[in-house]
Amino acid sequence: MEAESSQTGTWRYERVAIGGGGYVTGMRIAGKGTDRTRVCRTDTAGGFIWLTAENRWQPLLQAGINIDPELMRYQYPRGAGCYDAAVAPSRTECIYLCQSGFVYVSLDRGKSWRRTTLPYYDGYGANSGSRATNERLAVDPVNHLIVGIGNPDTGARGGLHISFDGGDSWAAHPQIPAPSAPDRGMAIAFDPDSGRTGERTRLVYVWSYGHGIFRSVSGIQGHFDLIEGSPSDIGHMVARDGNLWTGGTSRGDGAPLRRWTERVGWIAVPGVPDAKHIAISPDGKRIVSMIASSAYRLSLDGGATFGPLTPRVRRKAVHIGWHETTNENYMSNGACVWDTEEDILYIAEGIGCWKCIGPPHDGSVPVYLEDSVGIENLVSMQILVPPKNSRIHYVTQDRNVATRDWWQFRQYPANIGVSNAVPLDHGGGIDHAAGNEDYLAVVSSKNGCCNISRDGGKSWAPVATVPRNVRATAPQPATEGTGFGGNIAVGPPGNMVWLPTGNNKPSVTFDDGASWAYCLFDGAEPENSGMRWHNQYSYQRIQLLADKERPGTFFLYHVGNERHDETSQRFRGIWKSEDGGRNFRRMRKDLIGPIYGTDAFNCKLKMTPGRSPHLFFCVGDVDANDTDSDIGLFFSADEGSSWSRVAGVREPLDFAFGKAAPGSDYPTLYAWGGLAGLRGLHRCIEFDPRRPGAAKWQTIGHYPGGSMDNGTVLAADMQEFGLVYLGLGGSGMFRAVSEASLRLG
Template sequence: MTEDSKRFEAAARLRRRTVLTSATAAIMGGAIGVGPGPAQAAPPETYWFRNVEIGGGGFVPGIVFNEGQRDIVYARTDIGGAYRWSQWRARWEPMLDFVGPDQWGHTGVAALAADPVETSRVYAAVGTYTNFWDPRNGAILRSQDFGRTWETAELPFKLGGNMPGRGIGERLAVDPNRNRILYLAAPSGNGLWRSADYGASWAEVDSFPNPGDYVPEPDADPNSPGAQRIGLLWVVFDQSSGRRGETSRDIYVGVGDKENSVYRSTDAGATWERLPGQPTGFLPHRAVFDHVGGYLYMATTDGAGPNDGAAGDVWRFESASGEWTNVSPVPSSSEENAWGYSGLTIDRQNPGTLMVTTQVQWWPDCNIFRTTDGGATWTRAWDWGDGLNRSFRYTMDITEVPWLDWGLDPEPPETRPKLGWWMESMAIDPFDSDRMMYGTGATIYGSTDLTAWDSDDQITIRPMIRGLEETAVVELMSPPEGAPLFSGLGDLGGFRHERIDAIPAAMYPAPQMSPVTTLDYAELAPALILRVGRGDTYLAISTDGGENWTAGTAPEGSTGPGRNGAGAAISATGDRILFAPDGAPVGYSTDAGATWTASTGIPEGAHVESDRVDPATFYGWAQGEVYVSTDGGASFTRTATGLPTDNGDIKAVPGHEGELWICGGGSASGIWRSVDRGATFNRLDAAQDAFGIGFGKAAPGSDTPTVFTIATIDGTWGVFRSDDAGATWIRVNDDDHQYGSPSVIAGDPRVFGRYYLGTNGRGVIVADRL
């Protein structure tokens, strides 16, 4: 499963949850069961929020330095929001954590723009999908305080922060002479848009002649991401064509059209022309303008990216003469060229110095090229030597994020860590020729000794990612002893987090899985841990608290790891495993997954869970019905109906035999509790809907574990905690900490009040009482 498809699948789940959030309140009157009486919502409690340190893990398609003030740097991610670099803390700070489930698409950032005049101003073009998965239109967010607070201008069309072509850009630009004017290059045939009031209002530029016709996959299903037009690509200004306070006259726009890809206005956007003599056959992914020399540079490739691109060129356009020159490090006509170019940047201190990346070059690695003479000659980050040997102008130091080697030590010419992949964003600091950053599919790398390259010395490349987290979280588990947290992630597989404030040394060892979809431990023997996911095997067992793992098998006919968070369960003593894989009946194993016997009485694809006290009891939940086994998963009996049907969770309570909670959507949406092994359930009336549930350490003086849920309670969406089995609820997040639409939650059994929140793109959040 590709990174794209995993994220698209996650977004589809979130879309359904968002629809349920707004729709379920109207149908709660028909819910069955006798509730314990109205729950009371207590005042919110003050919490401290921070990330569990992972160190990146996702695609960073945009890095923007403010050209008007030193050390103002922004980064955008495709599903995890946008960040501002803190120079004194040497880490990134998130700017869009306030986005809630009603606007979850705003966590996909399609473009960023930093104002070089009033340097506290920053803009973000937000919207995750241009197809049906995102029900809302895009928007332009504008801030006057470096992204600490924002105002919103809604757009009449969608934006695609996580669509094909998301590494192209930047689609949003501020006029460097008259900074109240901005342009937006829109996707999907929506043309060019302009604002004349600092992004507060927008209007289409009717005179712009070409909205772009390129479709990455023209024969695909019309609703698929690849069937959408990528539209317009970027906007750049020739700053020398105007004066401060006056509109820049010369504006260039890239277009998703392989025959007509660059247009220019020389009258401040009133009229436009296709640049004559321009190259054809490729898409211009990135462009920069040399204001001193009067040159437009473009990096082109033959696909939308970020996962395709097999050929391309770098071009220079001289604005004074109209002359085009192919300045490719390796031209597309060469037999060596098997890549497209992207990641283009210019050194503003020395405008003849540029760098460009190969966008996709899987073997043996991507490359970076550098010129100090405007593209006449280039040097490479690495080059071929004798045979399969390579020579390098860099060394890589991943001490800070050691898992970036993926636990691999390949044979030459491959190396670990890789220089990168999906390298579509590269930026040289406009105030410091030695500092450079570039984004990859897994992190941000950078250098602070860049000019050593020109003396044939090796530069040092390090991760510059601390604080920026961009993993899609599928599952979380916090056992009562050993490592405090285990994560199941969409792209990296996941981690055993020995410390939540330190980046882990490595991902889960073999057998590797991506994503990891279910984690469970034996409640009475917590060193026994079950890990389920997609890989060469679907299941693995650890007997030493997750340090080492042994691969198991899966029931015959299995095609996948089953339900996220509830595809498998291990008994309280660890002697039995229940597995509900995709494509095969539910089965149980008494030999750590070596062999399987089919269970009876439970439907295929059920959510499964183990009783946390009685090792013979397992539970199943499917289509609003509960099934119970008291013989170790061999046979099940249906015990209850009329419960939530989808998009939820099933959890048994640690230390309380026979206590089971279910939350979810459908006609019986909300939270339901059983204290008799699932024979009967009571609905907690305060919850209109809920999509995750977890248990943590009991409050002082109590033996009732705290309950955490992501829910709408008494009409308010949020993260809630109950210390009294759902009789009362306290909101334990706030409007500044909503994280899009999180769906995974786990309490910490060792720290009262602590919970872990899994997000779709912002990594894992840990929250503590203040």
């Protein structure tokens, strides 16, 4: 039957503060004094604007706050980020933004937005391999109504698109070709010192990958000629006073700093072999050539000479402690811009934004101050909130895991991850032991691949060994494996079952990881190939769990393979182990969801706390679009042998269990997905396991913090009714709490 739904009470979304974490790929600044406007873009969380009065960043687009949600799309793939953002130099309250396939414009410094008429395009690569290429979107310095964008498509949609009326109409420039290869891109540079042609800046440069750099001397609408000898691949270009500067590559590497003038042509700047990004002061005298690791060389004479490369960079936290303590010795540069009024160099980088006050030019070590408050751009993988201690364990890509007590949600962590030995440690899964919520295991891509905590996540230590099919990293001995991350399930302390990625078969340990053995299925050890175990580290997939009420009991869901051959039929279904994970026997011989293609990616299998053997299952994110596939949530009361559809949510990306509502004897169900045609966060407070088809759902809310990012992972508090945690695809984490619960608290 169709579920009943309603909007319930008053709920509040609150940020769980982590602080940055992902790549800031571009930054712009324009204006002076109180008119100064600074924006940045991220590869997973959209664009941001700096609020000087509040000393923090704020998302540029906020659905239901400063823009009609109907003018936006949910961000796909999970956390699609911002292609580019640009401030009009002649009118700094005018901002253009390309995000989630559309171009938007604001005339009031981001207080409100409208969508321009440029048609939707799903190939703007905010998170592509060329995401740090600058600048892709540019506004004419003398006319805020003239804007150009480089479309990276290699076909008819690619090339330079221009609007002369603030986005009301657009036209493709016939002389600028589309890039010759995908995922490489384009860039635009106006020369603000070149004078005017009517109400337009005279000199404009456009780069298209594989072709080179084109130049117009009659404005962006004028005739373009290819500059002879121009590089076919760059990462950044800047034009000032008749000089064109280029550096970097579209893949984010450094390249020789080159300078072009009409009189001399191209020259390689001596002593600068590795420029990635270029920043020029408004007077043209100070030029920064920044390399890929965010060290720099500085010229004080307009580029005639450059000082020595800074030997290193010293990071200093201001608000977000872990930005100083984490291993970010190689600071992946996204961009840098000058604020010469304040003598500040701003840097966009791999975990956030930084500022260098009075940057030294003599080769001494600069101090970069963390400047990322308000930006949250980690990719969520799993949230674990143990039912008794309510501690928040947030697993992410890039930084593995962050642990917080529930009351610390507004405080930035002092540390993050399990170790600082290796950066970019992609977290996979996490679990706590039966009977001991302080005993935790987390699996990831680096730093030992599997780490154990005995103090609730305050400290971590790698296991002594890893299974043979896992790609070992220090300190473990070398192996020939390919897997890492994936799922981990913990029985009693010391007993773990690990399903790594790369379609590698699971292993079990009974001694805290000192030794491992492959799990047996119906008495036989499966082959390590030919089946879809856990394919990809980026999947938010849970197909392995431990029964906390029956320590040593584990469940595993296997989808078989896409060939549906004899091997697939032999292993497909739900498996159960009652001996700590050494031997599994099959409880079900078929898929749970409707087809292999849905179950094989972001599915989640979970057990209701305190209600063993009740199991729930969803297929997770199915389609990279705004529609909801009618697949739903499934329930089993018999250890996975049979399943019933839970009425209500059509395509839940994840679900969670929270404290039962007053008067109810079953934990509250929460789900993010489609309900009655609306995507958002929903709850069911009167679930009856005898009648799953009669479930009634209430909508908690949509657009956490105005974000159109999707809720890909959920967890809820079993101690406080009405508290649920929502991890977004590329924008960090929120908690949703009912006002009634706040009043009771």
